[in-house]
Amino acid sequence: MPDTLASLGEFGLIARLEALLAREGVAAPGVVLGLGDDTAILRPQPGQEMLITCDCLVAGRHYLPGVIGPRELGRRAMAVNLSDIAAMGGQPLHALVSLGLTAQSSLEEVEEIYRGFLAELNPHGAAVVGGNITKTEGPAFIDVTLVGQAPAGRALRRSGGKVGDAILVTGWPGQAAAGLRQLRQAPGQAHPELRRAYLTPTPRLAQGRAVAQSGLASAMLDISDGLLGDLNHICEQSHTGALLAAARLPVSPALRQAAQAWGQDPLDLVLGDSDDYELIITCPPQNVAGLMAALAAVGQVPASQVGRLTPPGQGLELALPGGERRPLRPRGWDHFGD
Template sequence: MTEKISDIGEFGLIGRLRDLLLKEGHAGRGVVVGIGDDTASFIPRAGHETLITCDSMVEGRHYLPECISPHDLGRRAMICNISDIGAMGGLPLYALVSLGLRPETAVVDVEEMYRGFLFELNPFHASIIGGNITGVGGSSFIDITLLGEVPEGKTIRRSTAKPGDAILVTGFPGRSGAGLRLLLEKRGEEGVENRSLVRKYLVPGHRAGAGRAVALSGLATAMIDTSDGFLGDLGHICEESGAGADLEKKNLPLDEDLIETARRFGEDPLDFVLGNSDDYELIITCPPEHVIEVIEVLREAGVDSISEVGKITSSARTIRLIDERGGERRIHPKGWDHFGK
């Protein structure tokens, strides 16, 4: 019979997870006190700024348990946070994980979720140093606070883009959104979770290593990850920088799988590229004379696809799409809104 949380209790579960972390995780650099005391404690590294981010995932709102394995769910939850750290030019160090779980949840599922967390943290020798577990009667949730570091003075913000800067984007924005659409419409179909677009949605990956490389290069003026969708997150750069943007329609990257999926749904592929899609790619702005150098930095960091898609303008909060004939159309950024309809 499958062992449930109610069979071993809160502290029995904490003990099991602590043992798992000791065996399969890393101790973490600079950690003085880890799991087991009232708080965790660590010594920051000299010459570095500390970055802190947090993100929550709620069952039924951010994930459907019947569509994602516990291991992939753990990976996805941690990727969201690692991507934020990477978009500021940092690398992850320490995580605090809080869970709201129903008593009938299988213990093995919680352990597999933690293995998913470690799958993403271990390459950085980052560690889980604390957290909280509570019982819920309704939807389960995951809440992660992640701390990272970046060399002093190397943090990249979203608020420092300048008119005339080139706009670069990694990868193929829209793939995750198209994958979610496929998953919802083909739910229950055998093997749907293994399609490339669906995998991009379930386990999107992150660009933390590339973000770090760009930060250390000193070539970029602003950077953000595409957690809300390409257009929505470009809108955040424009909003915070008091600037606008012109996008060249012909330069927006289109993935073949995305094109085929859009065709199947009778939609324009650009609607996926510009729409809500948590791809966790990077949008980078830099002076036009540094574009080639930034692309080289990204390629050396393992990024295969980089597109120069437009430029920052002085037209505050105005984003225009320029077609092949030079025609202009104003487009309005609308990223993912947790309270939107």
Template sequence: MTSETPRSEPVSAVGEFGLIERLARRLRPPDQDVVVGIGDDAAVVRLGRGRHLLATCDVQVAGVHFLANRVDPFALGRRCAAVNLSDIAAMGGRPTHFLVSLGLPPETPVAFVERLYEGLAQEAARFGADVVGGNVSRSPVLFIDLTLLGEAGDQVLRRSGARPGDRVLVTGRLGASAAGLAVLAQPGLEASEDDRARVLEAHLTPTPRLLEAGAIVATGGATAMLDVSDGLAQDLGHLCDESGVGVRVWAGSLPVDEATRRVARAAGRDPLEWAVGGGEDYELLFTARPEAVEALIAAVGRAAGTPVSVIGEILPAERGRWLVLPDGREVALGVRGWSHF
């Protein structure tokens, strides 16, 4: 922006992932101890024999990710923690320590920040993590930027391990977070108290799938994993990009619960659109050899009681990326996930 800065297009024109790619090109290759750098859910650094350090960060900004004057600070704290915990789950790791960086307008009530911290600390404690440091700064806009460290043993699940013939699996339910967002955006929406509570919880305080991830890693049967944050279509795109493969997803097999279907009907929307394109479900999306599927489903059920659905299959890259609609038509699986710009 000074006179030396070359004029260039704005970041909104290249998008979140275009920008990350351009920035990553400016970095020297990471040190030898870095097993996974930019481009996965968390960085992975070798600590010693069979031991890895994980690190991830994620920020929530007022006016972008939440409305400061309408959000419950305790729930916001829980959500901020959960989003980062989900990234550690996605690598098959165990969360350990949070650093909390807060940007606060000077007029922010102290009680708001205290409740936010309580929510954050409670969600961290639920999964065995604590807060070891951080930073507060004045800022014109409220933001909460968390860094979460974690540990993993020998097996770290990356996005790049999927191979043709693998099945595609997902934990829990898809689209409920998008339904919750619709309920927030349209307070007059016709929906029962129960449905409303169910989808709002999915949106506001998602449960990070750490128990499930632990069970998935323990079976040794998964080949790749990430969490559904940008939306199924976009996150599957990341997995296909990193693994160098194609995919076929069966729309009829996508797990969409009844509450989400009813809210979609009331909003005049197709629940499939939310399941494929809606983001922030924070479910685990993973791949496995067909012969490992049954044991994976059983292990997750035993460990956490969470359903696992088989929703598609990995293809060679040249076969493309497809969504098989309930009526049998195949449509190209486009990037309809949530983009930050």
């Protein structure tokens, strides 16, 4: 019979997790004191600014307990935080993890969640340096705080876009939403590519750093609320509108196939609510070629030029192939409204 947290106890669990992290994790730079004390002690590196983000996943709200495995859950919980660091063009360093678990949770399940954390952190030389564990009678949850760094003055913000800037996007937006829909309808029949896009998204850290280091971009953020919803965040903070070209929006074969099965326009999925953790990037039009080259140099992730920023009075619009312009209404995820 597997060990449960009730039989193991809080301190027994902490000891097992500390041993796992020491055995399977990596040593991150700047750690003066890691696990085992009241706080971690971290030493900022010269010439760097610190980036700090946090995200919480709640069972039944942000993930499907009956569908996602514990290692996938750990990967997803860490990936959504890594994506925030990617959006600033930064390097992840140190993670703090808080877990709310039921007494009936098994040690094996919790260890697999932590192995999911390490699967995302280890390739980037980042480490778990502390955290907290509590018992909950309600839904289980994972809360991650992630610390990263970027060269001083080089982190990219949402507010730097200018009218006339080109809009670029990495990867295939909309796939996560399609994957979630398939997993809800028939988990065993979900397309592998769409399933993977939702359960274990890949944060675009190399791409984000390449963009920031190139000095060619004006603004950047990651897609956690859908392409249209997050593009609207850039427009609001940069005081612009945006015109997207329908013919240039990337539609993957898997997404097109799913949309066809549902009798739906694939562009509705590409533009709609979808936590894909791809990057939206804006840049002056003369920098597009250089930025595309910088992105191509760090991996096989496609990038598409999908539109341009427009004067703020024009709002968000979609240019159709026949020349007609259709106004777009962003929605995005609202924790208290959805």
